[in-house]
Amino acid sequence: MTGKFRYFLLLLCAVVWLGNSALAGEISEVSVVGEGEYTRITLASDTEIRHGIFSLAHNGQRAIAIDFPDARVGTSAVTPAPTGAVTSYEILGGGIAFRLSHAVEVSRALSIGPTTADPRHRLVVDLVRVSPVRFDREAAVDVDRRAAFLSGEGAGPAEAVEMAAAEPASRKRVIVIDPGHGGHDPGASAHDLTREKTIVLATSQALKTKLDATGRYTVHLTRSDDTYIDHEDRVSMARNWGADLFISVHADAAGNSSVSGATVYTLSARGERRVDGTASANGWQLPVEDGTSQEIVGILTDLTKRETKTNSSIFAEMLIPELAGAGPIVRNSHRRENFFVLLAPDVPAVLVEIGFLTNRADVARLSSQQGRDRTAAAIANAIDTYFAQAAGHTAVN
Structure with missing residues (x-):
């Protein structure tokens, strides 16, 4: 100053x-x-x-x-x-x-x-x-x-x-973990034919186990086996479960096999322009009392979208240093994309690419129980920090 x-x-x-x-x-x-x-x-x-x-x-x-x-x-x-x-x-x-x-x-x-x-x-x-x-x-x-x-x-x-009245302190935060791909959609493949859908499901299950063990969260997986779920249904599940945070877990691929590390995505400006239309098409409107004027509905919707965008970015920024402590991260690790699973107007959401299946070191890390546990622990720590800040107190370790 x-x-x-x-x-x-x-x-x-x-x-x-x-x-x-x-x-x-x-x-x-x-x-x-x-x-x-x-x-x-x-x-x-x-x-x-x-x-x-x-x-x-x-x-x-x-x-x-x-x-x-x-x-x-x-x-x-x-x-x-x-x-x-x-x-x-x-x-x-x-x-x-x-x-x-x-x-x-x-x-x-x-x-x-x-x-x-x-x-x-x-x-x-x-x-x-x-x-x-x-x-x-x-x-x-x-x-x-x-x-x-x-x-x-x-x-x-x-x-x-x-x-605004504070929520009851006894209410557990609802976390929805979305293992990407599944079923007929294997996602990326590694040199040893390890498939993305398998890696991200195992990592998501490890994350759920860690969060369940804290007793602080209600945790849902969008899929718990080798099943494909449409993108629309993944987002609808999160909203129907009352998600406080949505985390879609993926693994990346690149033409250059030396590229490695994790990336965190939040919604891009182009994606923001799709939110209203997509929400309307899928019945994701915000709950409002009958008789509420369209002007007020518009104001409430705008405020909710702004808060969702802010909280998504805040969580992404908290997640990146945790992932950096668990393994490599890419340069400019917080990126923005027009991913469908990030389009809910009222659920803070990130998509995490936990590594590159075209990089042998990342494949070895993510194929091991220890490597997956470290990644899961990093995401769990970020979740604790995010909700501790929202509550105004220090995270419990």
Whole structure:
């Protein structure tokens, strides 16, 4: 953060943030995770966080301020390095200024109450990329909004805030593992005629065993034997089971036998354009109450798709370092493709290529029980991390 911009933030924030000594709560965690156009900020506190969210702009530099006049960030708060649109953040008394790499707006803000698993209150703020002109226009309006909020006359940008009840802590997360190919479709083949459909089924079964052993998840396989299942049915299974995460497991092939390692795919921009049509054709519409206007249905659908895309990318970024610890990964290992099994509008999904069957070392690794177990453990660890972050607490090992 440049010195001039930091001084600008201090001028804006110091008086109102540092002036209140009668505090109601303490922020114990600040998390910023994002990828591409979407970023999520999460604050955790011992009390409900009365907050305002505002845009700040000065000489072409931009920030998002979250003001919480009744709380402070604790001296022992967990504050990992940010990713996504946030390059850094400044903690100053009763607020945080998040310095941005590009213009964003708040697409949603959720206040989540305590659960038995996590007694903290959480504020989750989702940001989406917008044009600089749009950001600067909002920042100009926010000058007065913010002054009203900090003086106690306003409640912040209410149009961006909705309350969401936390799910019961006892509910197990539903994981759907999709072993690719099967039956008449063998997938790729190795030099020793090892078939992709066999390798990915064995790896998927190892992953299910590891997840079942934790007791934290309900785990389904789209196939548990050598059966072919249409792509549409694989996605429908995940939705019907209420999947919180869908992982399609495959093995790759290349013309160059030296290419090796794992790859993680999320949905491409071209695929995003197919979501609505595919969902309509397959009956994957979101459940809404009868009589809901089409305008509201459209808004809810758009929010859900944005959240699905964000969470898919967040999980992909968590999965890659785990896979790197279990074996080789390809260069630019998070890629985007127009794969059908990634098209559900409401289920975060990735497709994992666990190695190349055209590479002898990958074949040896994936043909061994030890190699498959290491890959399965890597995916399981990423799942634990992903859902631990969603719950606002540290993963249980």
